[in-house]
Amino acid sequence: MGFLYQNLSIPILTLVTFVPLIGALWIIFFIRKDNEQSIKRTALFFAIADFVISVPLWIYFDVNGKGDRLFQFREVVDWIPSLGVKYSFGIDGISLLLILLTTLTGVIAIYSSFAAITFRQKEYYALLLMLQTGMIGTFCALDFFLFYVFWEVMLVPMYFVIGIWGGPRRLYAAIKFFLYTLSGSVLMLLSILALYFFNDGGIPFLNIGGLNAGLSFDVLRYHEIGHLIPPNLQFWIFLGFFFGFAIKVPMFPFHTWLPDAHVEAPTAGSVILAAVLLKMGTYGFVRFALPILPDATQQAVPWIVFLSIVGIIYGALVSLVQKDMKKLVAYSSVSHLGFVMLGMFALNPMGLRGSILQMINHGISTGALFLLVGIVYERRHTRLISEYGGLAKQMPMYATLFLIAALSSMGLPALNGFIGEFTILLGVANRSMVWAAFASIGIVLGAAYLLWLYQRVFWGPLDNPANQSLPDVNRRELLTLVPLMILMVWIGIAPKIFFDTIEQPVDYLVRKVDPHYFDRKPLMHPGAPAAAHPEVAEIHQ
Amino acid sequence: MTWSDTVFLLPEIILTLGASALLFVPLIGERGAGRSAKWWTLVILGITAASVIVSSNAVVGMTQTATFAAMFALDSFAIFFKLLFLFAIAMVVLMSEDFLRESRYSPWEYYSLLAFALCGMMFMVSGVHLISIYVGLELMSLSSYILAGYYKNEQKSTEAAMKYFILGAVSSAILLYGISLIYGVCGSLNLADIDRAMSTMITNDALMVGIMLLGAGLCFKIAAVPFHVWTPDVYEGAPTPITAFLSTASKAAAFSIFARIFYSGLHHFQLDWSSVLATVSALSMIVGNLAAITQNNLKRMLAYSSIAHAGYALLGIISLNAMGIRGVLLYTLVYVLANLGIWAVILMLRRHEYAGEQVDDFDGLYRRAPFWAFAMVVFLLSLGGIPPTAGFIGKYFLFAAAVQSGFGWLAIIAVLMSAVSMFYYLRIVVAMYLKEGAAAEVSASGSLRFVAAVCLAATLFLGVLPRPLIDQVTYSSRRLLVRALQADGGR
Secondary structure (H helix, E strand, O other): OHHHHHHOOOOHHHHHHHHHHHHHHHHHHHOOOOOHHHHHHHHHHHHHHHHHHHHHHHHOOOOOOOHHHOOEEEEEEEEEHHHOEEEEEEEOHHHHHHHHHHHHHHHHHHHHHHHHOOOOHHHHHHHHHHHHHHHHHHHHEOEHHHHHHHHHHHHHHHHHHHHHHOOOOHHHHHHHHHHHHHHHHHHHHHHHHHHHHHHOOEEHHHOEEOOOOOOOOEHHHHHHHHHHOOHHHHHHHHHHHHHHHHHHOOOOOOOOHHHHHHHHOOHHHHHHHHHHHHHHHHHHHHHHHHHHOHHHHHHHHHHHHHHHHHHHHHHHHHHHOOOEHHHHHHHHHHHHHHHHHHHHOOOOHHHHHHHHHHHHHHHHHHHHHHHHHHHHHHHHOOOEHHHOOOHHHHOHHHHHHHHHHHHHHHOOOOOHHHHHHHHHHHHHHHHOHHHHHHHHHHHHHHHHHHHHHHHHHHOOOOOOHHHOOOOOOOHHHHHHHHHHHHHHHHHHHOOHHHHHHHHHHHHHHHHHHOOOHHHHOOOOOOOOHHHHOHHHHHHHO | OOHHHHHHHHHHHHHHHHHHHHHHHHHHOOOOOHHHHHHHHHHHHHHHHHHHHHHHHHHHOOOOOEEOOOOEEOOHHHHHHHHHHHHHHHHHHHHOHHHHHHHOOOHHHHHHHHHHHHHHHHHHHHEOEHHHHHHHHHHHHHHHHHHHOOOOOOHHHHHHHHHHHHHHHHHHHHHHHHHHHHHHHHOOOEHHHHHHHHHOOOOOHHHHHHHHHHHHHHHHHHOOOOOOOHHHHHHHHOOHHHHHHHHHHHHHHHHHHHHHHHHHHOHHHHHHHHHHHHHHHHHHHHHHHHHHHOOOEHHHHHHHHHHHHHHHHHHHHHHOOHHHHHHHHHHHHHHHHHHHHHHHHHHHHOOOOOOOOEHHHHOOHHHHOHHHHHHHHHHHHHHHOOOOOHHHHHHHHHHHHHHHOOOHHHHHHHHHHHHHHHHHHHHHHHHHHHOOOOOOOOOOOHHHHHHHHHHHHHHHHHHHOOHHHHHHHHHHOHHHHHHHHHOOOOO
């Protein structure tokens, strides 16, 4: 096994990406529509198989790889040679963690749908599996064209999942989701094209000379030549990327599609949306905008920081007044992703590290919260907070799990949220105390809306007769939640292995954005000092 | 007329003979046997396609590149489009069967007219002389006017034909006037001579007016704003198979001559005409897409969508570079494929005359015909330019061409409008998948299934593995491009 993974005698990333698609095709072509048991089992089998294949990626991933070894498990095949398009896959620590999150979420999403989805199951599970292929492919792609293809491919299954199995306003939510995201991504396509022509012959009409380096969509190539792009062109390219990614994140004021999509989507759709799809945006910034456009990134810092802080506080305040549990969790995502963006644009190792870890944390905590909301929704068919109260007496196990997820989301020490938010705040404070002060308001508000939610739903008298006979979580529901709970505690207590995995990519990013960072601040590499400074580490060894 | 002349024109000769023969069959008492008309037409189309291949191989070895006083060329550009037209017309023929059986009009005349229209298209795409282009264009247009009014007793159809004819005739007149002005200034109607004459000219008012009028006439044929008003009415009123013909083959033909005239004849004055065409293109994309949103009749919606697509295709002409011309070829092909597929699915729903044309008629189609609903989704995504369908590759080339040639603002409008276009394409998807509809039968005849399946397979295949097609269009557009670039100082 180890031999296979290390020596690439099998294209492992391709396998991880396309196993779900094979599952989807299998369901479509070989299983009858009315054979629901078989559809569910097959879907779960392929999801689990995909997860099982993806785990060894981490085992055989060389966390110390840098330079040529930063991106590992490379696969490069010509796809459209006349355009310079390659089928190019490869992952670094950041994409690795996100892929693992995706494959895990895939299993959970499918397993959690077994009771909730009662009609058109064949299409449902096929679409979920297709969606997974799109998501994993996006994280693996190191070719802009390929990346864009996967990025767009994701839209269609998600659109159907929201539109067919969603709540009462599903049509509106699905179309809004689709159009918002599509508008952003087509602008991103223009930015990609501008890069593409800059690398080739330039854009003669605008008097922008090119590098005459031929046609290439190779992301790593653009990482190399990013600093050669003239600042005015960088600005426009950054703007296109910004629209593409900021809508997906979503950053204030582009977030309005998110509450609709979340509230209307079925539980599994919400889980995938929160855990993975939103990370596409932040991942896009980390993978493309930051390393390729360092000057524009530096210039954009004040604006993005402003929008992030507004997002943090606005999202939290809006969460505070929600009557619908799911909408509350949805708006809390706006707030949490504000943190992720803020940490990222601190542009120092600490902030970036926290930001990347917080992407994973948000996926775990918010994913768990959506699952939990879905569990009571399936029993009561309402998500209004006022319909509940005193559930802790009737569903003690559920109350406990909800408490853990809520505490994790609000950042209680010893759980994952704390590690992420704390690291982000350290990085941000390192850059500006004022930003950090504003951001910490968000943490306080986060505790407020989650604890208040908890109080209203779980404490007080159990006076609504409809709630007095609710069964506690069953075995299947428990199984979907336990892995997330384990991860919350794991990251909360022993985050080192996660930080180690993203150490080198973060180092690489900081050097790309600010080549002199480590010369100026030799002591600013907290966390694991020895590893942050590879030269020092080698001397010590 | 020697053999070397004949070989250039062989496909058109065969097709004309075949089309005339189709017209005479009913006279010798075959009136009742409608079914065999389809097969005879397909056989004629097949022979023509074979002769296109034969002639193109024969022409490769010759020293002359054009014949009949350099009016008619059989270059790779023409061959690409001729085969595309043949394909599209063959598909339209396959789609027309049910309609003809119901309408009880003679199929022979119908197929004959289609074949004559095809002959016009094939002739004009080979034209390297404004007169031969005009003659081909008129042959196509006259046949189309008649076909648009084929429901003789239907008011809508007659109205459509009338509108189409009057506006078409006016636009032809404008086109001719433009041609005459260009002749007055350049002293020739041959594209190569015009090109040569223009290379030594500075801006000239008469010439500018000539180019504008010529462009206006062509914009009418491709239905670009502000010359688009006929499109929705004609598309709605014409019999559905004819709408399919007008929106695919006829439009592709107009794109082909648009590209040929502007790439090989008028490229010296790109700076002058490109800004005007850019405005036309932007308006077409905006008006077409926004107007399509409010339509409930599918034929009208697709008419507005085709106006928008004319705007996209213009990007490739405005940009005047390798990406652009390849984009025009690619886009025309993927657009034809997706549209033919959509019309085939619409025809499956069609019961008699105009039924089956409202968006509501698609309600719950996934339950009645899951495979064809899926095919419809793929075609719509292709029109919207979403990967991994072929439409994305086509749009990619056009957007890239616009960015490369410095029309950044136009590219931004184009991409945003293509996002807007998804709004109304998704309405059909919503109807098919997210609504429950009446349990009306879907009558998918063998021919319609065949058309939709071919278009589906091609749309998906070219989306995932576009390599062979891209290589082909690179080859097919090379001569046109070489001339445009050489004369332009190798830009």
